[in-house]
Amino acid sequence: MANTKTSAVTNTMPSLPGPRADSIGTGSRTTRILGVVLILGIGLWLFLAFGPSGPDIRIDGTSGQEIGQFDAFRLIYVHVPAAITAYLAFFVTAVGSAMVLIKRSVWWDLVAGASAEIGALSAALTLITGSIWGRPIWNTWWEWGDVRLLTMLVLFMLSIGYLAIRRLEGTAEERARRSAIVGLLLVVNVVIVNRSVEWWASQTIHQNSTIAEAAIDGLKAFTLFFSIVLGVGLYVWMMIHRFRLAWLERQFDRFGLDDALATRRAEATTVLDGRDPHGRDRVEGERP
Amino acid sequence: MLAEVLLIAGKDLRIEKRSKIALNQVAPFAILIVILFGFALNADRPALTTFTPGLYWVTILLASVLAVHRSVAVEAGEGAREGLLLTGIRPSSIFLGKAAALIAQILLVAVVLLGAVIIFYDARIDNGVLLVTSLIAAVLGVGAAGTLYGALLGAQRARETVLPILLLPVLAPVLIAATRAFGDAMGTVATDGWAWTSLLFSFAALYIALGIASHGVLMEEN
Amino acid sequence: MTHLGYLIAGWGTVFVACAIYAVSVIRRARRVAANVPAERARWMTGKDSDVIGET
Numbered sequence: 001m002a003n004t005k006t007s008a009v010t011n012t013m014p015s016l017p018g019p020r021a022d023s024i025g026t027g028s029r030t031t032r033i034l035g036v037v038l039i040l041g042i043g044l045w046l047f048l049a050f051g052p053s054g055p056d057i058r059i060d061g062t063s064g065q066e067i068g069q070f071d072a073f074r075l076i077y078v079h080v081p082a083a084i085t086a087y088l089a090f091f092v093t094a095v096g097s098a099m100v101l102i103k104r105s106v107w108w109d110l111v112a113g114a115s116a117e118i119g120a121l122s123a124a125l126t127l128i129t130g131s132i133w134g135r136p137i138w139n140t141w142w143e144w145g146d147v148r149l150l151t152m153l154v155l156f157m158l159s160i161g162y163l164a165i166r167r168l169e170g171t172a173e174e175r176a177r178r179s180a181i182v183g184l185l186l187v188v189n190v191v192i193v194n195r196s197v198e199w200w201a202s203q204t205i206h207q208n209s210t211i212a213e214a215a216i217d218g219l220k221a222f223t224l225f226f227s228i229v230l231g232v233g234l235y236v237w238m239m240i241h242r243f244r245l246a247w248l249e250r251q252f253d254r255f256g257l258d259d260a261l262a263t264r265r266a267e268a269t270t271v272l273d274g275r276d277p278h279g280r281d282r283v284e285g286e287r288p
Numbered sequence: 289m290l291a292e293v294l295l296i297a298g299k300d301l302r303i304e305k306r307s308k309i310a311l312n313q314v315a316p317f318a319i320l321i322v323i324l325f326g327f328a329l330n331a332d333r334p335a336l337t338t339f340t341p342g343l344y345w346v347t348i349l350l351a352s353v354l355a356v357h358r359s360v361a362v363e364a365g366e367g368a369r370e371g372l373l374l375t376g377i378r379p380s381s382i383f384l385g386k387a388a389a390l391i392a393q394i395l396l397v398a399v400v401l402l403g404a405v406i407i408f409y410d411a412r413i414d415n416g417v418l419l420v421t422s423l424i425a426a427v428l429g430v431g432a433a434g435t436l437y438g439a440l441l442g443a444q445r446a447r448e449t450v451l452p453i454l455l456l457p458v459l460a461p462v463l464i465a466a467t468r469a470f471g472d473a474m475g476t477v478a479t480d481g482w483a484w485t486s487l488l489f490s491f492a493a494l495y496i497a498l499g500i501a502s503h504g505v506l507m508e509e510n
Numbered sequence: 511m512t513h514l515g516y517l518i519a520g521w522g523t524v525f526v527a528c529a530i531y532a533v534s535v536i537r538r539a540r541r542v543a544a545n546v547p548a549e550r551a552r553w554m555t556g557k558d559s560d561v562i563g564e565t
Binding site for chain 1: 516523547558
């Protein structure tokens with residue numbers, strides 16, 4: 001039964017006997033401890049970002065007027081961690097893809113898939129927060145001249161394509177190999193996109209990095225650093241859960257029907273013993 | 289090697305010659321998009337002339353997706369792929385042959401479409417050599433990448449929807465570079481068209497290399 | 511505080527999106543886990559082969 005043609009997992013899940021008493025989800029002591037630490041971290045993050053790190057206000061040398069991004073600068077503490085998490089996540093996907101082809105490892109295949117999904121989310125959040133930040137600072141929702149922005153956009157779209165590839169039908173082996181090849185092809189592609197967009201943008205309009213202009217003092221730098229660490233921490237927490245989900249889905253794909261049959265057989269034995277677990281007479285053909 | 293490539297390319301082109309899908313369906317589809325852009329931009333001649341390179345290449349990319357579907361569909365039938373592998377022809381030759389046939393078909397559509405934009409958009413050609421060279425370079429890239437991703441998806445039922453979301457972002461650099469090169473050749477943008485053409489050739493070379501390298505694995509997978 | 515609307519929108523999107531995603535993953539996992547015996551629910555303790563395509 002196991003490992004023949006397997007369907008895409010949960011959305012086509014047939015109705016099966018109710019929850020097992022011994023089922024365990026994706027939580028564990030590790031994730032709970034990490035979760036508590038992260039919640040405390042989020043509290044500190046919010047406090048630092050909206051409190052002592054302060055707005056970006058500088059005095060213009062010639063006119064003596066206040067310039068800068070003011071409180072809009074505080075968006076940096078969500079935008080930059082999201083971007084770094086996205087790059088980290090896609091890097092892990094690329095490594096995972098290579099490892100699938102080298103070692104034919106199931107673990108790396110699931111890690112690559114889980115990481116790509118979180119990467120897609122992070123990339124989307126990077127684009128959204130960047131857009132919201134760009135509106136007051138660049139006076140536009142979308143800056144076509146910014147290389148990093150366009151690269152991130154293409155990266156996001158490619159990750160959507162990769163996730164679509166992962167959901168295609170085929171045996172587990174076919175799907176893993178196919179996704180791994182696409183994963184590696186897309187890495188090459190991202191590099192080309194980045195180069196060509198950079199070239200293209202330099203011939204149209206050049207947008208200086210806003211971060212380089214802003215006065216980042218000690219506490220701002222620390223808050224930014226802390227927010228990046230927190231972003232990576234959230235990524236790790238999310239990865240553990242997402243990986244365990246992928247693992248459960250794989251187990252269900254491989255052994256789900258066998259497990260269900262075993263459960264049914266156990267039930268049938270109970271009924272024959274005269275102890276119907278449902279406490280009523282069953283009509284012929286009715287589902288237990 | 290070359291004989292094998294020509295054999296595969298000849299097979300696909302013979303099928304095209306008999307079915308005339310590229311000529312009778314893909315090319316009209318491309319012309320239709322060009323006409324729809326005319327309606328969408330309110331038949332504003334100066335605007336259409338200015339944006340001809342971009343509109344032209346967006347149209348080519350959309351039409352290419354159809355051409356790739358067709359190229360894969362030729363082998364999508366029961367056992368066709370296995371039959372092709374059983375001939376003993378090397379996967380890299382199969383890739384090159386299929387890519388060559390696809391490139392020839394897209395070139396055909398591109399030439400027809402060039403006539404259409406000259407008629408409908410008043411496009412004028414300042415630099416014919418640059419135009420033709422960049423056109424060939426871009427179509428090489430589109431054909432190579434299209435063949436590769438097409439083979440990857442194979443006979444999948446979801447191919448129709450997955451191929452565009454995968455292929456179009458992959459071809460984004462081609463769109464950028466080809467639009468710029470055409471802009472120079474048509475005199476609508478001041479830029480170095482030859483530099484962009486070299487980028488197009490690099491993209492094509494890279495995807496041809498990737499296709500040759502990975503086609504063996506892909507052919508056996510799906 | 512200046513730009514309050516933008517700040518709420520930016521930070522809010524991040525919090526809401528992450529929360530929705532986390533909850534959806536955990537809930538999906540509970541649903542699947544209901545049909546997977548505990549001894550096989552985890553990669554660490556499971557005895558399943560790690561080589562792709564092997565039973």
